[in-house]
Amino acid sequence: MNVLDRESIEDLVGGLLGQPWIIDLFTELGQRQAASTALIESLRRVDVTSPVFWPFHAPQQPLAVTKAHGSRIEDADGNSYLDLHLGWGAQALHGHSPEPVVSYVAERLAAGPGNGYFHPVELELATLLAGMLPHCEKFAFFNSGTDATSAAIRLARAHTGKRMVARVEGSLHGVHDIAAHNTAFWYHGNPIVPFPEPRADGSIPAVPALAGVHPADPADLLVLPHNDERAFELIKRHRGQLACVIAEPVGSGFPFEDQALPFTRGLARTCRDLRVPFVLDEVLTGFRCGLGGAAAAHDIPADLFTYGKVLTGLGLPLSALGGRADMLDVAQTSGLALTDFGAKSCLNTTHMGNYLSLCASLASLTLLKDKGAAYYTATRAKVTRLRDGIAAFRAATGIPLRLVGFGDFIGAIGFLPDREFRDYRDFARSINPIGLFLLTLLLRRRGVYTFSMPMIFTGGAHDDADIDQLLATLTECSLEMHRNGFPFLLADDQR
Secondary structure (H helix, E strand, O other), X not given: OOOOOHHHHHHHHHHHHOOHHHHHXXXXXXXXXXXXXXXXXXXXXXXXXXXXXXXXXXXXXXXXXXXXXXXXXXXOXXXXXXXXXXXXXXXXXXXXXXXXXXXXXXXXXXXXXXXXXXXXXXXXXXXXHHHHOOOOOEEEEEOOHHHHHHHHHHHHHHHHOOOEEEEEOOOOOOOOOOOOEOOOHHHHOOOOOOOOOOOOOOXXXXXXXXXXXXXXXXXXXXXXXXXXXXXXXXXXXXXXXXXXXXXXXXXXXXXXXXXXXXXXXXXXXXXXXXXXXXXXXXXXXXXXXXXXXXXXXXXXXXXXXXXXXXXXXOOOOOEEEEEOHHHHHHHOOOOOHHHXXXXXXXXXXXXXXXXXXXXXXXXXXXXXXXXXXXXXXXXXXXXXXXXXXXXXXXXXXXOOEEXXXXXXXEEEEEEOOOOOOOOHXXXXXXXXXXXXXXXXXXXXXXXXXXXXOOEEEOOXXXXXXXXXXXXXXXXXXXXXXXXXXXXXXXXXXXX
16 A cells, blocks of 8 residues: 655645645635735744644634534635634534523623532532433533543542453544554644554554654553454453543544444443443544434444533633543542542543533533424435535546545545545555645635535534535635646556
8 A cells, every 4th residue: 555655745746836726726815815914924923732833734824714604614814714623522412602692691691600619500500410311320521522521531440440441443532641642643743653553463553653652651541452352352352451442433534334333333342241340432423423422323232431522602712521430430429528549530621620611511501402403404415415525526626535434424625546445544645644734725715614624513503504515615625626637536547
């Protein structure tokens, strides 16, 4: 399988950047985004963690976004865009600033306790979640998906007294130290950084993707091969050492439900049979596969479940961990502090259970519940409309534009061979990163925003007119690239 290395990428980029159509693209974007550029350069001098500075994932020629409503955003220069990004999908349920959620939070803004107190809204939200997620007996609320997966691992270790965590190569569980190993390929560096060679038993050497993360001790981390039955044997072999196994139902690094779901279900059932705690990371899929998430929709048993993204409302930080009461109770006081020493863990932070975040989540999920099955039916129809249109374009032109994705709905749009991919590595090696880079900027020129790569998060945010605009824009961009001789596929995927 051909893999682009650093030298070949530099050659390809160097050749492209000198072409007139690329020069025109950068020139036009620079002119229309002058105010954004000036603001971001000022920000660069004082800030490092804005999304526009995210290593490995920062957008090209980023925007300063000043307004957002529904499916649209507006930048500092007054340009309007159809937004496919929607806050990494966190605002995809109802779009930006849905009126019922805004009104609910606004009514409570002036009188709420903020952080550090219990308000009955927390009980209301936990009760709502218990009805939507009956496989969860109790909940804990945090600020991010990273917080939730990190907490799940800590609770599993506290509950079992064991330290080893198994995770699947290519899965994305946040940026804490365990999660930062062998994660999604845009963090790991493929195709510039090669994947580590598997060991004889199929396990993958633990490799940190981020500077400052010390390589995990083998006693702490076992990296399982993706979509490979040897993963089940590795769990059996290490069952006496494992505190837990953590996996996504389907991941953005391998967005194919027909293959990913049976593999994850196999991991979950192997863990159940061996009495090894299993953590199902539903930060991406929660409430995107029906109200019960992927666990309910696809019969995936687990002991702990993590939620984030669309759990939130208005983009206010919130995540949750749910699952077995006996495991979560390791972090709950006994009622007498002196008896907790050495027997309890702690997951609390200053802003845990923030009042406004809880209010926004309650309003957003209540709205989703009220919409019911019709919400998911409408979303699937829009995705089918887009996918069918892209497939018809591909068949008519031979341009290998594809939409792949899962749930309702997280999708990636790019240029891919029309074949089935074996696993995470096979999929990653077939992606032409320069194609994603250029398609992102060509879409931007035509008023469609996709952050750093052509991703689409949709649900109630986009209407049929938005889907039609996106389809027309995608075909225009692809035809422009074709007219200028862009090599859509890597060498070994050309047919």
